Amino acid sequence: MQRLLILIFISILFSCKKNTVRFPNTHSLVINKQIELLRIAYVLALKDSIPEIYLPCKNDYYKKQIEPYLGFDQHPLVQTIRNGEVWSGDLPVLALAFDADFNIREGLDTAYLNYNYEWYGKNLDSVATLLADFKKEIQYQHSIKPDFTNFIDSIKTNQISQKLNAFFRTTNTSQLKIYFDPLNNITNKAITFLNDDKDNRHFLIGYFCDHPDTTSQQLQLEWDEDYRRIAIHENAHLYTDRLLDKYYDEELKKLIQQEKHKETYTNIDEIIVRGLTSKIIGHYYGENHGKEDIQNQPPASKIIYTLLDNYLETPEMEFEDIYKEFIVHLKSHFK
Numbered sequence: 001m002q003r004l005l006i007l008i009f010i011s012i013l014f015s016c017k018k019n020t021v022r023f024p025n026t027h028s029l030v031i032n033k034q035i036e037l038l039r040i041a042y043v044l045a046l047k048d049s050i051p052e053i054y055l056p057c058k059n060d061y062y063k064k065q066i067e068p069y070l071g072f073d074q075h076p077l078v079q080t081i082r083n084g085e086v087w088s089g090d091l092p093v094l095a096l097a098f099d100a101d102f103n104i105r106e107g108l109d110t111a112y113l114n115y116n117y118e119w120y121g122k123n124l125d126s127v128a129t130l131l132a133d134f135k136k137e138i139q140y141q142h143s144i145k146p147d148f149t150n151f152i153d154s155i156k157t158n159q160i161s162q163k164l165n166a167f168f169r170t171t172n173t174s175q176l177k178i179y180f181d182p183l184n185n186i187t188n189k190a191i192t193f194l195n196d197d198k199d200n201r202h203f204l205i206g207y208f209c210d211h212p213d214t215t216s217q218q219l220q221l222e223w224d225e226d227y228r229r230i231a232i233h234e235n236a237h238l239y240t241d242r243l244l245d246k247y248y249d250e251e252l253k254k255l256i257q258q259e260k261h262k263e264t265y266t267n268i269d270e271i272i273v274r275g276l277t278s279k280i281i282g283h284y285y286g287e288n289h290g291k292e293d294i295q296n297q298p299p300a301s302k303i304i305y306t307l308l309d310n311y312l313e314t315p316e317m318e319f320e321d322i323y324k325e326f327i328v329h330l331k332s333h334f335k
């Protein structure tokens, strides 16, 4: 018996090792209970004031995860969100700043949190207390475990991580963790404030329907061209994030803040990532797909898209070098 156990143990060891060698990039997709808890408060706070097309898709998940809690829309957390100034659709990812017991995690990028989530980022203690109390008050239950095998398999067969690593010319392997947020019909978000290992990449994806009532009754996540673009786009943010911090300077900031650009789209990070996404799509899935995608992007993204031709034709060029050129060209664009 003992020998058999040792044999099993050895074979497990070997199979793990083999897997690590064969699949150096790992992918996972999870529904995070903490994010969903804050999402419930967010939906309760805004359900009567945001356009209907941004309300969660009304499927079986909605029935279990929102309907039982509709009566708690006067809870202090819900009221704080309703009366607060930050309404951005990615607010619920802030729940990742806490562990399961609502303690604030270590190593968070607090400057980023303060800037992006304002009051919430500056008052993590208060948010944690409100969230813990909300969980208790609503007797939060989350036992739904949908099967995401097909979606994950599609990411693997599409070799998204391998493609992006090759495009960005990095040999790092990466652990990609996707947080699926079924009550979010608003936004996707690259998560950059968790200061863990740089090879861990996290982003949030929403669940989108044209109208909350027209959705399928079952929560189903299927890989399609939209999710492919989202996976590339949010992933790309995680490659450019460090470079943005390094090269986005006062000069560029002053240029985009000029009165004449008041009506122009000037989010530099987004401009760059959108140009990149179109080029990556074109490079791997056919130029016409890339061209089609760039048509829908801000004019400045076209500059990025075009500059990337030179990068692709110059294999020895590092991504950081072309990023520096993006900044130079964007400065003259916004002069």
Ligand SMILES: [Zn+2]
Pocket: 233, 234, 237, 270, 273
């Ligand atoms: Zn983006």
